[in-house]
Amino acid sequence: MSEEKKNQDSDNDSDLEESDHMDDDDDYYGGYYDNDTGDLDIDKPKKSDDPEYFEYELLEIEDVERFLNEEVEVLHSTLQIQPGLAKMLLLAHGWRKDYIIDRCKKEPDRLLIDSKLMPERKVTEQIFGNSAVCSVCLLKRPHDYFYSLSCGHSFCGECWDEFCQVQIQQGITTGIECMAKDCNILVPEDFLCSVMQKPELRDRYSQLSFSDHVKSHPDLRFCPGANCPIIVRAPVCKAKKVECSRCKTTFCYKCGIEYHAPTDCDVIKKWLTKCADDSETANYISAHTKDCPKCHVCIEKNGGCNHMQCSKCKYDFCWMCLGDWKTHGSEYYECSRYKENPNIANESVHAQAREALKKYLFYFERWENHAKSLQLEEQTLHKITSRIHDKVMNNTGTWIDWQYLLDAAHLLKKCRYTLQYTYPYAYYMEKSARKQLFEYQQAQLEAEVENLSWKVERAEITDRGDLENQMDIAEKRRQTLLKDFLEV
Amino acid sequence: MANIAEARIKREFKEVVKSEEVAKCHIKVELVNDTFTELRGEIAGPPDTPYEGGNFILEIKIPDTYPFNPPKVKFVTKIWHPNISSVTGAICLDILKDQWAAAMTLRTVLLSLQALLAAAEPDDPQDAVVAKQYKENPKIFQDTAKHWTHIFAGDSKVAMITHMLELKQIKKIAISHHS
The missing domain is CATH 1.10.8 (Helicase, Ruva Protein; domain 3)
Incomplete structure (x- = not known):
């Protein structure tokens, strides 16, 4: 944290709103007092500032x-x-x-x-003599063998017992209904316990009905992690990030799938379905390698960073648009923006279909590319961990000294993750001033993520201050985009 | 086979045999083996429907958990109906699925199936091709269903053999008519 960082922020933010400067200032002073260890505080923003902030508890059964x-x-x-x-x-x-x-x-x-607890009309079964025929087993039984729910349909205890067992074995508990035809009165737990002779199924009943209760409660969610017993409780249902401390699964509280800010639940579902349908074509069309735009040597991408340098001719270019990297850095970063063909309305249906496919492929390619980059950055993280280990073993600094490298790698993952999920959002956005703003911020985030990625991959030759500045800038860009576009 | 299931089927069997519908030859149940796990049902096509005059054979399998779970029923006789598969004879009927109640019997199942023949539910189809024809080309549907009844559910064995050969042709016509 230094004057230098603040200046750089102000430069980049010059065309953003005034409030951003205010935030910077808050953080600047806040950071000044809080940061005893010298670590950046960017991973734990304040409640009011953080658009991703979500109040939830992780509970045991x-x-x-x-x-x-x-x-x-x-x-x-x-x-x-x-x-x-x-x-x-x-x-x-x-x-x-x-x-x-x-x-x-x-x-x-x-x-x-x-609530299916009382019938519209109660049946009164007439009693002749001291026994009756149970309409399920068709056997003649004494009257005191019969039980009925509030609806008045009586059946013998043995049939109720057998019936409840069969239902529980099939996974039905809170939804067990009366055995009579067209009667939907529910069987209460105490009634069930009074007719069930075998206690073995009681445990299964409790487990299953507990699960029904959790699922029906608006403030509770089972963690979607495999066999994870954790239950999340949140006072409001929002599409926000929940991280399970037990199984480490990260998911959206509202829809339960992988977290997807700034895209909302419906849109991401639509996008994922579309990708599942179309990805083969997309894979076929976009090959795995690209040629260097200058010397045309074939290049395979082996790192997460999209800022490429040809190993043969040393030309710096962007993996996405194959343009000169120089134009990406300081000036206007445009390669995340899809340029729609303005005359499309006048062209044939065939051309429109082709244009639609082109548009989809444009976004899909970027989505897929960031997903791959994220995987590769996972490898970078492992490499960094082992390098830190070596350094510490050779007495070059301590674990604490190198901690910032890990922080940087983690932050890079987080930023790239959000960046990946901006593409479905942009794909479904109508052409408007808001889309322009979105694409502008997306481009800004993309540029900073790539800068950070470049620096993280070259951490040894990058100055620590420089790297930390870059982390701060990238996270600020991410926060700004989410603040403006994450529906709350 | 569980005790309740077997005991109940035996009693039900008597009930159907004695019932007035049997007396009028509307429904029938027969044993296939002596374990009561498999039965053979028969229903008469209801009057004023394309199924009139036909006798439809049903395969009825009784699960161990009967009567707490429904019997598994399908048509053995081929039939042209939106809620019954024209290929496998599988039936789409709520009481054979989630609307089953333990107090229902084989007799109620057979009568419900007969009612299904009289009133199809094309919006909840088992056979999409038949259902589409039913909705879009009721006249052709009627003819096809009548023809199938005549060939597969009629008494004349000779008619059945001769018309078997025509079957593929008819189906082709039926499908091409609405497409």
Whole structure:
């Protein structure tokens, strides 16, 4: 953190809004006081500043059980109803306590009918003599063998027992309905426990019904990691990043797939489906190698950085547009911007289709390219780790001295990840002033990410101050883009 | 086979045999083996439908968990109907899937299938080709269904053999008519 960094920021931000300068200043002073170790604080921005900030807790199963029981308890004490009934009402109405309490006061019968807990009309089965035929097993049984739910359809205990077992074995628990034809009254847990003779299936019942309860609760989500028992709790459902501390899975809270800012859940789904359908064509069209634009030697990309230097003629160029790198650096970075053919409306359907494919391939190629770069940067990270290890073993500095290199590699991954997800966003954006602004910021981010990538790959010959400046700039660009375009 | 399943099938079997529909030759159930796991059903095509006059054979398999799970039923006799596969005889009917209730019986299943023949649900099709024809070309659908009934579900074995050869041709016509 130095004057030099601040100056550079101001230069690059000269055409951005005034508020950005304010942020810089805040960070500058904040950083000045907080940074005892000399590390940059860019990984932990303040709540109000960070567009990606999201409040959530990671809970164990026991915590969630306690939390759900508290919810049940509230309804139980407010409405003076059985906890079992309270739980079923909560499950049926997405755990909206206030809604249930409100309706229960106004129209309790209707609420129970809608919740499949009370029938529209109760059946009264007439009793002749002291025994009856169970309509499931068709056997004659004494009257005290029969059980029924609120609907009044009676069946013998053995049939109920067998029926519940079969349902649980098939994974149905909170949704078990009465055995009668066209009757959808739900079987409550206490009823089930009273008819089930074998206790072995009780555990399975509890597990499955717990899972149903979590899934129906708007504030809870299972971590999508394989076999991960963690449950995420967030007060609001937003498309924000959640990182599981147990299995390290990172995902979007709202849709549960890989985090995708600044693109929203619907758009990313559309994009991923499109890519899954079309990627073969795209793969076929975009080959894996490119020729050097100057000496035409064939080049295979082996690092994440898009700033290429031909090993033969030393020409610096951009892997994406094959243009001279010099025009990318300081001036106007344009290769992330798709240029639409202005006369497209006048051309034939065939030409339009070709143009649509061209447009898609343009974005897909960049999306795919950054995805590959991200993988390659994973390798860079490993290389850096082993190099640090060697250095420390040779007494060239300590772990703490080299920590900044790891921070840089991590930050690079984070920035490139966001950059990758800007392409689906841009693809589905209508042509407008907002798109221009987006593409401008995307270009700015892309330029800084490539600069950072170049410096990280050459960390040994890059000055530490220089690298840290670059980290700060790249993260600022990322934050600016997200602040303006991440829907909150 | 579980106790309840076998015991119930035995009782149900008697119920169907004694029922008034059997007396009127509308439905029928027969044993295929003595284990009660597999049965052979038969329903008469309902009057005023293209299936009138035909007798349709059904394969009924009873799962171990019967009656808590539905029996597996399919048509053995070939039939031209939007909710029944013209190739495999598989049936799309809610009560044979999630709307099954343990209190239902073989008799209710057979009567429901008969009702399905009288009232197709083309919006929930099993056979997309048939369903499309049903909606777009009702006249051709009627003719095809009647023809299939005549060839496959009629009494005349001779008619069946002679018309078997025509089958492919008919299907081609049926499909080409609406495409």
